[in-house]
Amino acid sequence: xxxxxxxxxxxxxxxxxxxxxxxxxxxxxxxxxxxxxxxxxxxxxxxxxxxxxxxxxxxxxxxxxxxxxxxxxxxxxxxxxxxxxxxxxxxxxxxxxxxxxxxxxxxxxxxxxxxxxxxxxxxxxxxxxxxxxxxxxxxxxxxxxxxxxxxxxxxxxxxxxxxxxxxxxxxxxxxxxxxxxxxxxxxxxxxxxxxxxxxxxxxxxxxxxxxxxxxxxxxxxxxxxxxxxxxxxxxxxxxxxxxxxxxxxxxxxxxxxxxxxxxxxxxxxxxxxxxxxxxxxxxxxxxxxxxxxxxxxxxxx
Numbered sequence: 001x002x003x004x005x006x007x008x009x010x011x012x013x014x015x016x017x018x019x020x021x022x023x024x025x026x027x028x029x030x031x032x033x034x035x036x037x038x039x040x041x042x043x044x045x046x047x048x049x050x051x052x053x054x055x056x057x058x059x060x061x062x063x064x065x066x067x068x069x070x071x072x073x074x075x076x077x078x079x080x081x082x083x084x085x086x087x088x089x090x091x092x093x094x095x096x097x098x099x100x101x102x103x104x105x106x107x108x109x110x111x112x113x114x115x116x117x118x119x120x121x122x123x124x125x126x127x128x129x130x131x132x133x134x135x136x137x138x139x140x141x142x143x144x145x146x147x148x149x150x151x152x153x154x155x156x157x158x159x160x161x162x163x164x165x166x167x168x169x170x171x172x173x174x175x176x177x178x179x180x181x182x183x184x185x186x187x188x189x190x191x192x193x194x195x196x197x198x199x200x201x202x203x204x205x206x207x208x209x210x211x212x213x214x215x216x217x218x219x220x221x222x223x224x225x226x227x228x229x230x231x232x233x234x235x236x237x238x239x240x241x242x243x244x245x246x247x248x249x250x251x252x253x254x255x256x257x258x259x260x261x262x263x264x265x266x267x268x269x270x271x272x273x274x275x276x277x278x279x280x281x282x283x284x285x286x287x288x289x290x291x292x293x294x295x296x297x298x299x300x301x
Contacts, residue, residue, distance in 0.1 A: 008242035016257035035088035040203035047192035080195030082167030093157025110252035133288030144277030
């Protein structure tokens with residue numbers, strides 16, 4: 001029982017690792033792989049992969065899926081398009097610091113949206129955990145310099161990031177209302193299919209309207225491959241399963257781990273230096289998650 005109760009928390013930690021990897025890879029290939037093409041191909045391949053083991057379940061539940069197609073397409077629009085596509089576009093205009101801060105705001109937005117839509121309440125302990133977690137994110141992305149926050153400037157990219165953040169928060173909350181008859185994999189297969197359909201005309205506009213083809217080289221293969229397997233297939237299934245088990249509010253705290261893994265990946269893979277402010281931020285983030293989730297974890301078994 002204890003292992004099954006802890007499983008959602010482990011899977012959410014894996015999600016944060018995949019999201020951190022997505023940010024690192026996304027920044028690395030930004031000048032080479034067009035953003036809409038990257039988003040289109042990742043969802044197409046993710047759909048084909050998940051379909052290999054969910055086709056039977058989707059066929060058996062075809063009547064339910066047809067009845068719920070608007071809901072499933074809404075999930076695809078709010079996550080794969082509203083967040084995924086907009087996030088890639090926003091990073092063309094704003095700084096990495098602003099992007100990380102908005103990512104930290106997502107956990108707070110999920111709590112607020114969950115309260116408004118579902119009536120989920122959070123107490124002093126959860127609120128204190130949110131403050132600690134966001135404080136840790138702020139320490140990491142500002143390198144422990146309060147002057148960075150005071151000198152932040154906003155642009156169109158930041159506005160797009162805010163819209164993307166709110167879009168994913170709505171997705172995370174409404175995911176809880178997904179049909180219980182569908183497994184997490186089958187639900188994601190439906191979402192991936194709709195995401196591919198929605199992204200197809202957008203990709204065509206980027207390809208022919210802006211003349212931005214995808215280069216056929218090793219960088220394109222490995223980057224699209226990673227985006228497909230990690231942040232798309234595994235992370236989305238893990239997230240959907242965990243939200244069903246522990247709710248969107250609790251799951252949202254684990255988004256704070258993405259900057260932690262981002263620092264670890266950058267220092268280990270890109271050779272960046274690990275500073276004391278990194279350690280301070282990581283400690284604050286883990287303390288925030290512990291404060292916010294220890295009650296739910298202890299009651300989960």
